[in-house]
Amino acid sequence: MSIWQDRHVTVVVSGGIASYKAIYLIRQLMKQGATVRVAMTPHAAEFVTPLTFQTLTQQPVVCDEFTLQDPQHVVHVELADWTDSLIVVPATANIIAKMAVGLADDAATTTILATTAPKYVVPAMNSHMYANPATQRNLAQLTADGMHVLTPATGMLAEGYAGQGRLPEPDVIYDWLTQQHLLQATDLPLHGKRVLVTAGGTREMLDPVRYISNRSSGKMGYAVARVARELGAKVTLISTPTALTKPAGVTYTEVTSAADLAKAVKADFEETDLLVMAAAVSDFKPTHAVDQKIKKQPGQTGLTLELAETEDILKTLAPLKTHQFVVGFAAETQHLIENAEKKLAAKKLDMLVANDVSKPGVGFNGDTNQVTLLTPNSTPMTTNLLSKTEIAQTILKAAIERGV
Template identity: 85%
Template sequence: MSIWQNRHVTVVVSGGIASYKAIYLIRQFMQQGAIVRVAMTPHAAAFVTPLTFQTLTQQPVICDEFTMQDPQHVVHVELADWTELMVVVPATANIIAKMATGLADDAATTTILATTAPKYVVPAMNSHMYANPATQRNIAQLIADGIQVLTPATGMLAEGYVGKGRLPEPSTILSWLTQTLLSQTKALPLHGKRVLVTAGGTREMIDPVRYISNRSSGKMGYAVAQAAREMGADVTLISAPTALTKPAGVHYVEINSAEELATTVKAHFDATDLLVMAAAVSDFRPVQAVDQKIKKQPGQNGMTLELAETEDILKTLAPLKQHQFVVGFAAETQNLLANAEKKLAAKKLDMLVANDVSKPGVGFNGDTNQVTLLTPNSTPVTTNLLSKQAIAQTILKAAIERGA
């Protein structure tokens, strides 16, 4: 389960050209399972209408501290008490100054002053305003008061020149907030555990421009790495090249070949509590890769490529297991259970995640998966067709239940 699930998040939007980016951040909060409400300054409403945020969140937007929509509650106090986490984004120099001095002269700032929930501030303003000693003093005061402040990005500003003061991208803000929450939350199922995840399809070079690989996108392994991090683990992701964004908050190691993967996994294995071997490892490699592109020759009739088996990494690790819980994967196109049970026993795994990649929605590159979880001396359990994020959570929960 996401650390954001059902969390009450209040987003305070102040008036600046970056106000529109709050829309995208709110959407990401909601995709993570949060319930979001919005308070706006009058200046913010000049850039983005309250109706936009109300439609997006399906919650009332607080703009007027004197509204009497619900006479039984003081609007800004009710919102302040509801809040579990408050994010001021974008935070202009004006609202930062008000927060630093305790000034509350509108619905947004009265809500800020009334809440006891943790507060996070994401500044966005002209670079000269940000560098002004008054602004820096105010930010220092916020930090001294226990408020978390994200450093703004450097980039093109509304004024047409590059400077420090640009609002970070919503994905960066969400990552920062997520990592902060995880570091502060101890009651997580994998807190204190070291999880090693492999992902992607390895590449075995034939020449400088050609290689043997497979259709793995890496999505399943990346989902497992992200889910493990959200469950509190210290995660290392070893990945073959993919087009995916690196999961937030994980240690990332890129490899190419099966040999590189084997070397890297072995180097991390002793310090690992849970290994999830989701990478699609090439079973064969060219006996000899050449250092120049292989050219077709006149009159050439075909080409023979001699292959050798790559190392079976899981089988090599089996005798080295001490405290580690090891999860393997098996992508099959026929005889799923028979092949999976054979692999589970031969490689002495604690769990095997098997899927029939010939089924619709289960194959490589998709966003969904359906798997069968096998463990020694237990009846196999097959999931429904779910998102890979949900499958990742299912795998990790099953591993935890079995002692990982």
């Protein structure tokens, strides 16, 4: 379950060229289960219409303090009392100044002043306005008052030149907001737990330019890391090089080979409560890697490689287990359950996640997966074809139910 599930979020939109980006942040919050209401300054309504936000949120938009939809409630007080989290995005220099001195002269600022819930401020303005001592004093005052302030990005501004003051992208804002909430939450199912996740396909070098690897994209492991973080865990992600964005709020370690991965996992294993070995580890490596690129030779008809087995990381960890709950993965193309049950027993795993990667939409590179969860002395449970985020939620829920 997302930390945003069933949360009441008020987004205060002030008037700036970046006002439209609030739409994308609101959509992301709603996808994670939040109910969102919007309050707008009069200047914000010049950039994005209230109807846009009302249509998106399916909630009334507060623009005018003197419009009484419910005569029994004062508009800004009712919205403030409803709010679990308040986000000002974009926060212009003007609204920041008003917040710093407690000025409330419209529906948006009266709502802010009446709200006792945690407040999050995302500044966006011209770089000179941001650097102005008055703005910096005001931001320092907001921080002193207990508000959370995100540093603006550096990039191209509406004025046509680059500088600090640009609104961060909605994904960046969402990750920051989520991390801020996780730092405050103590009632999440993995709060206080250390989760170690591995991801990606290891690479075994043949020469400086070639390697043996597999088709793993790392998406499954990254999804597990993100979901574990959202469930309150302190997460370490050990990953091979991928094209994926590193999850926010997660400790990240990059490795290349199976030996590198084994070393990194062993270094963190003692302090780990839950290990999810989602990485696709190469089973073999060249017996001898060479320092120079292997060149074709005149008359050559082929090349013979001598391979040796890599370390079986899960099997090595089995004798070291004390309190750890260990989850392994098995990508199979035939005899799924039979092969998975053998691996579950041989490696003394607490859970095995098996999938038939010969099926369409399952396994490597895609955004979906279908898995079978196996645990000792239990009937295997097979999921439907789901997104990898939903599969990650299923895996972690099962681990939690078994005492992690």
